[in-house]
Amino acid sequence: VAHGGADFGADFGLLYGYTEGAEPRMNFAFWNLNRKPLIEHVVRLAELHSIDVLLLAESPYGAGDLLSALNRAEAVFYFISGASDKLQFVTRIPPVNIKLHIGGPRFMIREILTPGSLPLLIVAAHLPGKMDSDDKSQASECIELARDIREAESKVGHERTILVGDLNVDPFSHGVVASNGFNGVMSRQIADSDGRTVQGRRFPFFYNPMWSLYGDHSRGPCGSYFYNSSNHLSYYWHMIDQVLVRPALVPAFPVDRLQILDRIGSTELLTGAGRPDRNIGSDHLPLLFTLNDETIGVR
Amino acid sequence: MPDTKKDFWPPDIFADDVRTPSAILREQALLLGSKTRNLIMGEVQTEGGDDWFTIRFYLVAPVLDGYRYKVCVLRHDISLFPVYILQGLTERLQTEQNAGVEVRMSPVLIEEFYSIHRDSPPSNYRIESEADFVTWVESLLSSQEMRRVLKHLMALIRSNSVLPAIAS
Helix, strand or coil: CECCCCCCCCCEEEEECCCCCCCCCEEEEEEECCCCCCHHHHHHHHHHCCCCEEEEECCCCCHHHHHHHHCCCCCCCEECCCCCCCEEEEECCCHHHEEEEEEECCEEEEEECCCCCCCEEEEEEECCCCCCCCHHHHHHHHHHHHHHHHHHHHHHCCCCEEEEEECCCCCCCHHHHCCCCCCEECCHHHHCCCCEEECCEEECCEECHHHHHCCCCCCCCCCCEEECCCCCCCCEEECCEEEEECHHHHHHCCHHHCEECCEECCEECECCCCCECCCCCCCECCEEEEECCHHHCCC | CCCCCCCCCCCCCCCCCCCCHHHHHHHHHHHHHHHCCCCCEEEEEEEECCCCEEEEEEEEEHHHCCEEEEEEEEEECCCCCCEEEEEEHHHHHHHHHHCCCCCCCCHHHHHHHHHHCCCCCCHHHEECCHHHHHHHHHHHHCCHHHHHHHHHHHHHHHHCCCCCCCCC
């Protein structure tokens, strides 16, 4: 585990060259590319949805390729280098406003410190999958990351935290639900209480809005990933790509803007049978969400 | 009782008519980012201390794990000019010009240098005016040495590329 980041307190007038003009809200996208050559889809996604923070997992591209493609028309995106080689973080937010708190091979925790806005902690993760880990190990990874998140929050002095990524487990799994895991709950009302105390230890909640996107009556596809197991037990659709927010950010998180994309522009990402089309896109579908509180404005 | 307090401070302190050495470098930092699609960016750090401001100008390549190349270190006082060149490509440029021995100063040497030359720094380390500073920045950024550094950085970035064309 590596610690790092610039010391913003020591200097003033620290500045990267960057362009002006953005809305007082942040649009996020996360997509596991499954190592597919989808650069044009990624560029289109960023353009069409005015993405401010783009997080990719299993990208086949080097950082230079990614940035070069995204900035083909205008140099508006910055690559944020970090400890994780499994994730790529590209953003319109100047790097000077982003501080790395902690990172490991499968996650990074960064704080966004924009002038005039309240600070924000972004946790991006790509946790081990079923191929590499059994259920208990996956739960343990969630518990370890949850501990890192709480430590980072304690260090920065706030719980304005977003957790996003391919967690490789569903919202109902042990690691996501357990209090010492992500403590993710499906109800805003429950999340809005002062955490859960177990055996004298307090664990802050995450609100997990992904529950609302399950099944036929949700907006969009039934999940973010489809897997038809040959075993007796099969859920078919999974919601392993998730975003969870701490209660402090729930008012700034419009659930109606949370989407699992089934198309990018005119490009359908699903087959005729309504499953992720691996020939066109990835086996995962992109996840989009917005923070619209003006105190969290990009600039 | 009427308020008899008078405000002696000048009224025009917010007038935006002064261009600092940092601002001049930042303009160039911005241009480099646009020119390279943010593959290589300029970063200007300005640090205030007792009586002096120290400016550090870097090239940063975030896509190369945040590699940083220090272009120059400058110092000026509240007068803004003269600007004193403490470290950077300048020594290399002078080395090229004078075929002398290249000296890149450590932070300790910078302090020593400055304490020695505080009253009368060598003229080739001292830039008297904004116009001269702009000329010096131009010669620095368009130098063969800078060209070499930038080309090497782009080659390193390209060597990690899987796409046919990058930042052409």
